[in-house]
Every structure is written in C-alpha cells, then in structure tokens.
Amino acid sequence: MSAHVTAHLDERHYRRLVPVGCTIDEALDEVYSDRAEAYASQHICLESDFDAELAQCRRGVAIVAQSCRTGLRIMLTAPSQEYSRSPAHMQAKSTEVTEIGAACPERGQFFSQHPVWRYHSLGIGTRLYLRAMARLEEITGTDMRCKCSAMTSYSKALRWKLHCEDPYTWESRTCPACADLVWEEAGRDDFKHITHDRSSVTSFV
Numbered sequence: 001m002s003a004h005v006t007a008h009l010d011e012r013h014y015r016r017l018v019p020v021g022c023t024i025d026e027a028l029d030e031v032y033s034d035r036a037e038a039y040a041s042q043h044i045c046l047e048s049d050f051d052a053e054l055a056q057c058r059r060g061v062a063i064v065a066q067s068c069r070t071g072l073r074i075m076l077t078a079p080s081q082e083y084s085r086s087p088a089h090m091q092a093k094s095t096e097v098t099e100i101g102a103a104c105p106e107r108g109q110f111f112s113q114h115p116v117w118r119y120h121s122l123g124i125g126t127r128l129y130l131r132a133m134a135r136l137e138e139i140t141g142t143d144m145r146c147k148c149s150a151m152t153s154y155s156k157a158l159r160w161k162l163h164c165e166d167p168y169t170w171e172s173r174t175c176p177a178c179a180d181l182v183w184e185e186a187g188r189d190d191f192k193h194i195t196h197d198r199s200s201v202t203s204f205v
Contacts, residue, residue: 031118038108039122041069044131045101048139061088061139064097065132067124068106073097074125076132078144087147087171087184088136090129117154125158133169147184148173156204164196174201 022030049062066073075097078088091097101107129146137144148163148171150156156174163172168188172178177194178186 038070043106047100063132063135064100065128066100068101068104069108070119074128087145147171153204164198167191
C-alpha cells in the first residue's frame with residue numbers, strides 16, 4: 001500500500017469504513033484486503049445513452065463506466081454524430097455520476113463509501129477512462145478526443161498519465177510540452193515531435 005493511503009488511515013477515516021469496535025490493525029487489514037481484491041477485479045459495467053434529439057443541447061452521447069467492485073465511476077459525454085469533431089467531456093466525480101449496475105454481482109462491500117484515496121494507484125481510473133472512450137468511438141464511428149476538465153489532484157494526475165501516452169486523444173492542462181499548441185486545433189502529426197516525460201510534472205494541485 002502506498003504511503004499516501006496509509007497516511008489517511010487516522011481515526012476519522014477508518015471509523016467510516018469498518019465496523020465500530022475494530023482496532024487499527026484490523027482496519028488496516030481490511031483496507032489491505034479490499035485494495036487487493038479491487039486490484040484483481042477487472043470488471044467494469046458500461047451504460048450507453050444515445051439520443052439524436054439531445055444533440056440540441058450538445059449531449060448526444062453519454063457513456064457511464066463503473067467499477068462495481070469499488071463504486072468508482074465516470075461519465076463521458078459528447079455531441080451526437082453530426083458534431084463528432086467536437087471533443088468529448090469527462091465527469092470523473094463519482095458522487096455526481098448516477099450509479100448503474102444495481103444488480104451487478106461484483107459490487108463490493110464499500111460500494112457507497114469509496115473515498116478516492118482508498119483505491120489510489122491501482123489503475124482503476126485508467127481502465128474506466130479507456131473503456132468509456134472505446135465505447136464512445138464504437139458508437140460514433142470516429143476518432144474521438146477528450147477535453148480536460150480535471151479539478152482534483154487525482155484526476156489531474158490521471159489525465160497527465162493518459163496525455164503522455166496519447167496526447168492527441170487526451171488533453172492535459174498541466175502539460176508544459178504542449179504549451180505552444182492549441183490542443184483542440186492540433187492534429188496527430190502535431191504531437192509527433194513533442195516528447196512527453198511523465199516525471200516532468202510531479203505536482204497536481
């Protein structure tokens with residue numbers, strides 16, 4: 001477990017996540033076990049919504065991707081196919097995204113109590129983003145891109161990771177290498193000469 005997670009296991013946090021009466025050691029064991037099971041689970045529920053009439057409000061396609069084991073979920077929205085050249089937008093705050101998969105057998109015991117730090121650095125967010133984008137491209141039949149609206153340090157760090165791997169698809173507002181580019185107007189070839197080093201950005205405040 002990362003030091004970042006261990007640092008948050010104080011009285012206030014672990015009492016919210018384990019039954020009253022547990023010792024600190026028992027709480028730590030519970031979190032260790034839960035993180036191990038979350039890491040091992042590759043299950044993701046997807047829900048797609050496409051309505052041509054929604055194009056009028058520029059939300060023609062909505063994809064919700066949810067890790068039912070952890071309760072973490074994101075929503076990717078994009079204009080309808082007529083406006084497929086416009087970038088998609090990501091909502092990554094689980095509390096603002098409607099739950100799906102109510103009957104999913106993969107639901108974990110902490111589904112409704114999922115502070116992001118509990119599952120930090122397990123790669124779950126990356127899988128959610130990539131699955132949602134893959135589904136969006138299946139629906140639209142085109143090469144989609146996603147603007148950056150990251151607000152928290154967690155989501156900013158994830159967007160930076162995705163941007164380094166595919167800067168054309170994923171915008172990152174923290175990228176120093178792309179400072180001279182207008183991301184929305186840039187093509188794939190515009191990024192070929194740019195080197196993205198993940199270690200060049202270490203603070204996401």
